[in-house]
Amino acid sequence: MFLTTTTPVLTLSHQDLPLIGRVHDVPAKGSWLKFYEWSRIYGPIYQTKMFGTVHVWISSEQIAHDLLSKRAPVYSDRPLIPNLPNNRTSGDYLALLGRTETWKRQRKLCNHLMHTSSLASLHSYPTLERDRMLFLMLRDPGNYLEWIEQFTSRTISRLSWGTAHPASVLRHTTFGLLETISPSGALPNVIGFLRHVPYVISPWKRKEKARQELEGKLFKANVGFVEKMMATQKAEPSFIKTFLQSKEAADEMEKTHKWGETDEARQVVGLMAIAGALTIGSPIQSYILAMCHYPEWQYKLQEEIDVVLEGRCPQWEDREKLPMLRAVVKEVIRWRPAVPTGIPHATEKDDIYNGYFIPAGATIHALEWGITRDETVYPDPETFNPRRWLDPSFTTTYREPLTQYPNLNGFSQFGFGRRTCQGVPIVEQDLFLTMGGMAWAFDMRKKRDPKTGAEVPVHWNDYTPLLIAKPAKFAFDAFPRSDEKKRLMREMYEGATARMEEESAGDGEAASEFHEKMVRAAPAGLKDEYGDMNGGDMPESDHDVLINVRDSSPDSMSSLGSFSRSESPNTSSTSEESDLDEPAEIQELSASVMERIDLHMGEKRKMFNMQPRVAGLDLPGAWRWS
Ligand code: HEM
Numbered sequence: 336m337f338l339t340t341t342t343p344v345l346t347l348s349h350q351d352l353p354l355i356g357r358v359h360d361v362p363a364k365g366s367w368l369k370f371y372e373w374s375r376i377y378g379p380i381y382q383t384k385m386f387g388t389v390h391v392w393i394s395s396e397q398i399a400h401d402l403l404s405k406r407a408p409v410y411s412d413r414p415l416i417p418n419l420p421n422n423r424t425s426g427d428y429l430a431l432l433g434r435t436e437t438w439k440r441q442r443k444l445c446n447h448l449m450h451t452s453s454l455a456s457l458h459s460y461p462t463l464e465r466d467r468m469l470f471l472m473l474r475d476p477g478n479y480l481e482w483i484e485q486f487t488s489r490t491i492s493r494l495s496w497g498t499a500h501p502a503s504v505l506r507h508t509t510f511g512l513l514e515t516i517s518p519s520g521a522l523p524n525v526i527g528f529l530r531h532v533p534y535v536i537s538p539w540k541r542k543e544k545a546r547q548e549l550e551g552k553l554f555k556a557n558v559g560f561v562e563k564m565m566a567t568q569k570a571e572p573s574f575i576k577t578f579l580q581s582k583e584a585a586d587e588m589e590k591t592h593k594w595g596e597t598d599e600a601r602q603v604v605g606l607m608a609i610a611g612a613l614t615i616g617s618p619i620q621s622y623i624l625a626m627c628h629y630p631e632w633q634y635k636l637q638e639e640i641d642v643v644l645e646g647r648c649p650q651w652e653d654r655e656k657l658p659m660l661r662a663v664v665k666e667v668i669r670w671r672p673a674v675p676t677g678i679p680h681a682t683e684k685d686d687i688y689n690g691y692f693i694p695a696g697a698t699i700h701a702l703e704w705g706i707t708r709d710e711t712v713y714p715d716p717e718t719f720n721p722r723r724w725l726d727p728s729f730t731t732t733y734r735e736p737l738t739q740y741p742n743l744n745g746f747s748q749f750g751f752g753r754r755t756c757q758g759v760p761i762v763e764q765d766l767f768l769t770m771g772g773m774a775w776a777f778d779m780r781k782k783r784d785p786k787t788g789a790e791v792p793v794h795w796n797d798y799t800p801l802l803i804a805k806p807a808k809f810a811f812d813a814f815p816r817s818d819e820k821k822r823l824m825r826e827m828y829e830g831a832t833a834r835m836e837e838e839s840a841g842d843g844e845a846a847s848e849f850h851e852k853m854v855r856a857a858p859a860g861l862k863d864e865y866g867d868m869n870g871g872d873m874p875e876s877d878h879d880v881l882i883n884v885r886d887s888s889p890d891s892m893s894s895l896g897s898f899s900r901s902e903s904p905n906t907s908s909t910s911e912e913s914d915l916d917e918p919a920e921i922q923e924l925s926a927s928v929m930e931r932i933d934l935h936m937g938e939k940r941k942m943f944n945m946q947p948r949v950a951g952l953d954l955p956g957a958w959r960w961s
Pocket residue numbers: 429430431442445606607608610611612614615618673674677678679680748749750751752753754755756757758759761762
């Protein structure tokens with residue numbers, strides 16, 4: 336009943352797009368590979384029907400521009416997400432809103448906050464956190480996933496609220512949201528009618544409600560913190576601070592109409608934090624994967640950095656002088672897109688494109704994976720080749736002047752038309768600094784078997800299945816390139832931590848008060864999950880031991896409570912610090928965390944029971960809850 340034919344249907348006035356595929360032909364893992372494979376057979380635009388909804392898949396940048404940009408009034412809506420059914424209207428998540436007045440107002444605010452922050456070079460937060468990350472990698476490269484995720488979540492926390500303290504909880508709630516919204520995440524996104532299951536027996540609804548409650552409290556507490564710091568002139572720069580200052584300076588009309596209420600700004604900034612924490616780790620990890628497979632590019636990059644900077648580690652101010660580094664950044668994103676299926680748009684009216692009919696209400700996917708494999712634009716697309724951005728013979732990608740290009744502005748990987756990504760300045764700076772820093776500091780390469788001397792294989796393209804795809808964990812060696820660089824890394828780390836300590840002295844108790852109390856109030860089991868509210872600060876000296884209590888491989892991250900942490904003295908609990916004298920807000924929050932864990936356990940049991948019924952629909956295992 337849900338299935339389709341492989342033959343285009345002809346009518347007198349127009350032709351339907353080629354209609355292909357069945358829901359159970361699409362694997363849950365690497366679904367974009369299947370959609371790309373179909374594009375090779377059926378062309379750069381075709382449709383599938385899944386549970387009654389038309390999905391249009393576009394694998395050509397030109398077609399994506401023709402529709403999503405040039406016909407923006409028709410193609411700028413977002414589809415309903417069955418597992419988050421108010422996504423188009425609630426105003427909680429800007430990126431998921433329909434094309435409403437709320438979305439327009441929020442997008443304007445987001446734009447203003449990003450612009451202000453990027454004019455101030457993101458307040459050097461990415462540099463500070465990059466310096467911290469390099470040293471952590473030096474000490475414990477095997478835990479690279481943790482250091483990278485800490486880098487991204489701490490950087491965006493600082494940008495959003497002027498402090499890194501919320502980073503751990505942010506990572507947690509954000510990953511839950513990714514499950515909620517991903518087509519291959521929560522089951523109602525695959526079997527749409529499951530969204531009608533009543534709340535009391537819907538594990539998905541209950542889990543999502545608990546997650547949203549926790550997230551809401553986190554965002555509220557963070558705004559409260561910024562307000563408190565501003566009252567004493569100690570607030571570090573942040574999106575929220577910019578909002579509050581802009582509103583303060585505005586006239587009465589602008590106060591509500593232009594900038595909206597603080598509650599709304601809280602959600603806009605929350606969404607920006609979510610986007611930053613979710614996405615940027617993907618290309619950083621893919622860079623290491625690329626260097627394992629293409630060591631020659633690592634040497635070329637190191638040569639550029641060494642010659643131009645004479646031994647210094649790349650800084651954001653060096654960007655004009657380092658085109659190869661910018662080319663590597665861009666090529667990593669092309670080679671392994673972070674959002675390989677794109678974030679879908681929806682049509683508001685029937686449309687005809689080159690004689691093909693596209694109905695109102697269709698879900699439109701700019702298939703980023705397919706777009707980056709268009710051979711007319713990217714010859715030999717499977718090969719990682721930054722030269723395509725630097726050599727004039729690559730006429731479709733090369734652009735002058737090299738002091739400016741390549742860069743990420745307008746790159747297809749950040750979407751199309753009115754819904755393009757707002758975070759490009761952060762992505763650009765984060766990736767330039769981390770990839771440049773890693774190339775400067777380390778020779779990264781495949782491990783060798785100590786007995787045989789043979790290279791230990793590294794996967795080529797094993798990525799996590801959710802909307803934001805990250806490479807499965809792999810083993811590699813990261814050798815510091817010299818003793819001098821080791822010394823400099825320590826110095827850079829110490830410089831970064833000194834500044835952090837200064838900030839902590841400035842924010843005194845207020846910054847950590849909320850988060851640390853939450854940890855202390857939580858029972859022992861939960862401390863594993865929320866243990867280090869600083870996002871895993873480093874021990875004082877080399878002799879301290881990092882205790883990583885959990886595996887942070889992408890696979891294990893698909894279950895709640897899976898983030899690894901390092902034990903830190905200031906977050907450990909004592910019997911005197913019981914929850915009895917905690918403020919009501921903290922007790923309430925801790926109870927909600929408990930409820931969420933209970934829910935999670937119950938839900939897993941229920942899921943188990945439900946699987947035979949799901950299997951009765953003849954869906955392959957891959958489409959079931961995993
Ligand atoms: C590697 C990192 C990132 C990638 C690949 C990426 C990619 C994307 C894509 C493909 C879209 C959808 C565009 C469309 O619908 O046509 C999007 C939307 C968005 N991104 Fe990003 N993004 C990244 C990082 C960020 C960051 C750090 C922020 C932080 C501000 C951010 C904020 C947003 C927002 C607010 C939207 C929604 C725009 C709207 O719906 O109007 N993104 N991004």
